[in-house]
Amino acid sequence: MPQRLKPEEVSVLALDTARAPGHIGTVDIFATDGDGFNYERLIGLIRERLAYVPRYRQRLRFLPANLAGPVWVDDEHFDLTFHVRRSALPRPGTMEQLREFVGRVLARRLDRSRPLWEVYLVEGLAGNRFALVAKSHLLLIDGVDAVDLxxxxxxxxxxxxxDGFGSANWHPVPEPSDAELLINSVLDGVRNPELAVENVRGALTGALGTAIAIGEAVGGIAGALGELAGDALRGTRPPSTSPLTGVLSEQRRYAGVSLPLADLRKIRAEHDHTVNDVILAVIAGGLRSWLMARGEAVSPQTVVRAVVPMSVTEDDGEPTSLGSQVAPHVQPLPVGEPNPLIRLHQIAYATQAHKDTGRAVDARELTDIAGFAPTTIHALGVRVAGEVIRARHDLLITNVPGPQRTMYAAGERLVASYPVLPLTAGHLLAIGVTSYDGEVFFGLTADRDAISDLDVLTQSLVDALAELTELTEARQRGEA
Structure with missing residues (x-):
C-alpha cells in the first residue's frame, strides 16, 4: 500500500499556507561556454535522474473527511514539462532582476494536485550565464527515502x-480506491493501536490547516477566532517587539550575497573558532548595522534569538541517510555588542556548549556526502526548526558546508548556489548559508511588505566581514 504521511509531516502540510508556503528553494547559477545548454537538455537531464528521486513523480492523495493522513501515490498523469519551466530575463539580465524573479516564484504555493516541485530555467543572465531556480516542498525531502532533486x-x-539506471522507463503504480485506503487504515489501527491515534491526530491537524487557510482568506484568523486562538493555530508566539517578527503578507523579497571562504578561514584561524562561528558573527554584525540604519533601538543588551539547526550524532534529531541527524538549537546573537571581536567570542562560547556534548558532527563529514547535498540538509534544518516554533526566537539560520570543488550539470559549470528558505508564520526573515568552491553564499528571504530594505542588510553583511577582517589583521600586527 502507498506510504502514509507521519503525524509530524501532516503538521508540516497544515502549516503550508498562502502566507507561509512550505517549500524550500535554490538559485543555482551556471557559466556556459556557448549555446549548448537549453530547455531540451534540461528536460533530458531531469528525466534521466528522476529515477533516483521517485517521490518527485508522486502526488498526495487525501482520504475522505481526512479520516487518516494523506498517502503518496504515483501521478498517473505526470507531465514533466509542467514542472520544468522556461523563463528569460531581458538581456543582459542582472542579479537584481533575477532576485525579483525568485521573490515572485517562491511566494506562490505549489499545486497540491500534482507532485510538489518546480524548476525554472532562467536564461539571459549577463556574462553568458543561466540560472536554475528550484522549489521543492519540505515533505519531498526527508533525508531517508527522499533527497532534493x-x-x-x-x-x-x-x-x-x-550509468544507464536513471534512463529506465517509468510506469506508474495504479492508485488504490478510497475504500481500499480506508480499510487499510482501519486494519493498520487494529494491528497497531498507536496508528489509530496517529490517524486521529492527522485528521485534527488537517482541520487546523483548513482553519488557518480560511482565516487568511478573510483577513486573519485572529479576528475570527481571537488573538490567542490565532497564535495557537498559526503556531506562532504572542506579539513581539522584535522587528523581525510580525504578520506575514503573501509576497516575498529575496537577496543573495557571496563572501570569500578564505577570508572567513583567516578569522577562524586567528581566533581559534570555527567557520560557523565566524558566519554567525558576520550575520550578527550585519543585523546590528541594519537595525541601526532602520532607526531601531539597539542597546548593549539587545539579542536576536536565532534557530540554528545543528548536525548531531544521536537519535534525537531528524533522521537522515546522510550519516547524521539534524536537531534544532537556539543561538543568541549579541547584536547589542559594539565590538565585532567580542561578538565573535560570545557566539563561539555559546556554540561551544553544543560541541562539548560530543554530539556535533564535524563539517568535513558533511562535505564528504556523495553529490551536492546542501539543499537536502537545509530542508531538514527547516523541518526540525518547526519543533521549536513555539519557543521564543526571531529568525531561522541554516548553514550547510558544501563541496570545495567544481560541480557540473550536463557539462555546464556551477558558479554559485544560493539557498532560499521559507518563512514560518510570524517571522519576517530567514537566512540560508551554503559554502561551495571557495565562496560562501548567503540567501536571504524576507516578507516583501515588512522588509523593503533587504539590500541594506546584504551590504551590512559585507561590511561586517570587512570589519572583522580589519580588526583581525590589526591584532596580527599587534595593534589590537
Whole structure:
C-alpha cells in the first residue's frame, strides 16, 4: 500500500499556507561556454535522474473527511514539462532582476494536485550565464527515502559516463480506491493501536490547516477566532517587539550575497573558532548595522534569538541517510555588542556548549556526502526548526558546508548556489548559508511588505566581514 504521511509531516502540510508556503528553494547559477545548454537538455537531464528521486513523480492523495493522513501515490498523469519551466530575463539580465524573479516564484504555493516541485530555467543572465531556480516542498525531502532533486542533477565531472539506471522507463503504480485506503487504515489501527491515534491526530491537524487557510482568506484568523486562538493555530508566539517578527503578507523579497571562504578561514584561524562561528558573527554584525540604519533601538543588551539547526550524532534529531541527524538549537546573537571581536567570542562560547556534548558532527563529514547535498540538509534544518516554533526566537539560520570543488550539470559549470528558505508564520526573515568552491553564499528571504530594505542588510553583511577582517589583521600586527 502507498506510504502514509507521519503525524509530524501532516503538521508540516497544515502549516503550508498562502502566507507561509512550505517549500524550500535554490538559485543555482551556471557559466556556459556557448549555446549548448537549453530547455531540451534540461528536460533530458531531469528525466534521466528522476529515477533516483521517485517521490518527485508522486502526488498526495487525501482520504475522505481526512479520516487518516494523506498517502503518496504515483501521478498517473505526470507531465514533466509542467514542472520544468522556461523563463528569460531581458538581456543582459542582472542579479537584481533575477532576485525579483525568485521573490515572485517562491511566494506562490505549489499545486497540491500534482507532485510538489518546480524548476525554472532562467536564461539571459549577463556574462553568458543561466540560472536554475528550484522549489521543492519540505515533505519531498526527508533525508531517508527522499533527497532534493538538485543533489542528483550535479556531478563533480564535466562529462561523466552514463550509468544507464536513471534512463529506465517509468510506469506508474495504479492508485488504490478510497475504500481500499480506508480499510487499510482501519486494519493498520487494529494491528497497531498507536496508528489509530496517529490517524486521529492527522485528521485534527488537517482541520487546523483548513482553519488557518480560511482565516487568511478573510483577513486573519485572529479576528475570527481571537488573538490567542490565532497564535495557537498559526503556531506562532504572542506579539513581539522584535522587528523581525510580525504578520506575514503573501509576497516575498529575496537577496543573495557571496563572501570569500578564505577570508572567513583567516578569522577562524586567528581566533581559534570555527567557520560557523565566524558566519554567525558576520550575520550578527550585519543585523546590528541594519537595525541601526532602520532607526531601531539597539542597546548593549539587545539579542536576536536565532534557530540554528545543528548536525548531531544521536537519535534525537531528524533522521537522515546522510550519516547524521539534524536537531534544532537556539543561538543568541549579541547584536547589542559594539565590538565585532567580542561578538565573535560570545557566539563561539555559546556554540561551544553544543560541541562539548560530543554530539556535533564535524563539517568535513558533511562535505564528504556523495553529490551536492546542501539543499537536502537545509530542508531538514527547516523541518526540525518547526519543533521549536513555539519557543521564543526571531529568525531561522541554516548553514550547510558544501563541496570545495567544481560541480557540473550536463557539462555546464556551477558558479554559485544560493539557498532560499521559507518563512514560518510570524517571522519576517530567514537566512540560508551554503559554502561551495571557495565562496560562501548567503540567501536571504524576507516578507516583501515588512522588509523593503533587504539590500541594506546584504551590504551590512559585507561590511561586517570587512570589519572583522580589519580588526583581525590589526591584532596580527599587534595593534589590537
Amino acid at each position: 538538485g543533489q542528483v542533477l550535479l556531478e563533480d565531472e564535466q562529462d561523466p559516463p552514463p
